[in-house]
Amino acid sequence: MTATATTPRALRATALVVETTPLDDVRQLLPFLDARHPLLWLRKGQGMAGLGTALRLEFSGADRMRAAATAWSEIVSRSSVIDPIGRPGTGLMAFGTFAFADDSELPSVLIVPEVVIGRRDGQSWITRIRVADEPADDSTDADGRTGSAAVTAPAMPQPTPFGDEYRLSLLPGSLKKDGYREAVAAAVERIREHDLSKVVLARDLVGHLPLESDLRRALVELALGYPECWTFAVDGLVGSSPETLVRVDHGSVSARVLAGTVSRGADAEADHDAAVSLATSTKDQDEHRYAVESVIAALAPHNSGLAASDIPFTLKLPNLWHLATDVEGALSDGSTSLDLIDALHPTAAVAGAPTADAVDLIRELEPFDRGRYAGPVGWVGADGDGEWAIALRCAQVSENGDLTAYAGCGIVADSEPDRELAETTMKFRPIVEAFG
CATH class of the missing domain: 3.60.120.10 (Anthranilate synthase)
Incomplete structure (x- = not known):
């Protein structure tokens, strides 16, 4: 389930439950990604792969980054986070991308995944995130991704084979x-x-x-x-x-x-x-x-x-x-x-x-x-x-x-x-x- 919060009232009503747990070293993050909607931050084999969307925040206009900072602070203040690892990227996190121009038609976004698999300095981890009022659920979808209540049901997502090769002329x-x-x-x-x-x-x-x-x-x-x-x-x-x-x-x-x-x-x-x-x-x-x-x-x-x-x-x-x-x-x-x-x-x-x-x-x-x-x-x-x-x-x-x-x-x-x-x-x- 995806929650979208774009107004102050929606933000005040949003609370997240987050838990990070260690994993054995995961050397390849990309096979875990969604083939059509990947969330990734990677350098020299280290970073985070995100699955699903627990929360999506959209912003626009000249104050889009200031609004994002305010919104993120509000979300953090209402969230319950268990993070025994304490490395960059563990615990509650969001991927973000912001438009270049103040008047861009494309929205700027912060996306909190349902699941994050990360690796940094030889330490691997999995973080599960859900909206607090969602029911607990240990289901997995066809791609092996966990349901929104993965915090309480730590099923491990599975890597999936890549799709067919393609060639594109630009x-x-x-x-x-x-x-x-x-x-x-x-x-x-x-x-x-x-x-x-x-x-x-x-x-x-x-x-x-x-x-x-x-x-x-x-x-x-x-x-x-x-x-x-x-x-x-x-x-x-x-x-x-x-x-x-x-x-x-x-x-x-x-x-x-x-x-x-x-x-x-x-x-x-x-x-x-x-x-x-x-x-x-x-x-x-x-x-x-x-x-x-x-x-x-x-x-x-x-x-x-x-x-x-x-x-x-x-x-x-x-x-x-x-x-x-x-x-x-x-x-x-x-x-x-x-x-x-x-x-x-x-x-x-x-x-x-x-x-x-x-x-x-x-x-x-x-x-x-x-x-x-x-x-x-x-x-x-x-x-x-x-x-x-x-x-x-x-x-x-x-x-x-x-x-x-x-x-x-x-x-x-x-x-x-x-x-x-x-x-x-x-x-x-x-x-x-x-x-x-």
Whole structure:
């Protein structure tokens, strides 16, 4: 049974019963997922897989993240939680994904699963969650998932075989290649004429999945191909993001900022030259600096001792080099991870600088609603800790199988339209290969 709470009255009436118990080490989480509606947060084989929906919270508008923080606090205050393990992701938790734009038509959501199977640092666990007024039930469905009262009837869900293989061709969507070149040129002109330093412009690819397609197949490709990234699936949004928006763990805060990109070289020498070229590129260094400054400015009011390296490092992914900077600090005001994603979003890495002007130009030049692309995606626990990435290298899959993927680039004064178009092609590669 799924409970949906979207109003203050509904929230006040919602209480959850939660129990986490240890498991023998579970090495593979993806086979436990629902083939059509997976819930996943995974990196280097560690994370959480969610089954079913105990509670779904929806939000929209400019205050969507603040509203989520308030709603989550209300839910936590009314919940009964037994968690003898006490690791990140155990106990009461919710998967979340938030729209990029304040006026997006796609809702932002927090989803509390009925069952969570997790693994971290060699410790595996299962958490069962139900709405308090639901009757106890030890039933399992056809896929082996437990009923909503699994807290009192600890039947173990069973992994299920993957569905048939499929191949999907993705085609240009609302913004074709020539249209993207024109948008980049228009952005460069605007930057040179006005007080705008950077704007991030995206384009889209579209396709259609057969209705019985198993999304776990794409997630396996992403998780194996990009193990250093956060592989995620929340409410039809699937992807592997290299960028940590924020991580909160017992008072410590960290973020990884990525901005500035170049394709990997064809051989070792060319690859080395590509990394050196990126590290010494004035254009990429400027783009990266704007992104780091925006993160530090957003986190500073909530942290003491915030620190970041003076010089970015080059981060190697299977298809790209990125300029990267890690930011770390200690919480000084009791903010939760939901409070911090509200403070951070949108960063200059996915919007531009100054932020408000960049968002206005994105709205003008992009002929589509980004949905959850470039918004926060991740999870939050009962204590407010959590891990949130920026939803990059991702696609949104609708209930009828329509798929839309997005990729964008940071545009500055000396950006070249053809180069930026080529960069988006490389950034589409994880999704194109996962579904193709």
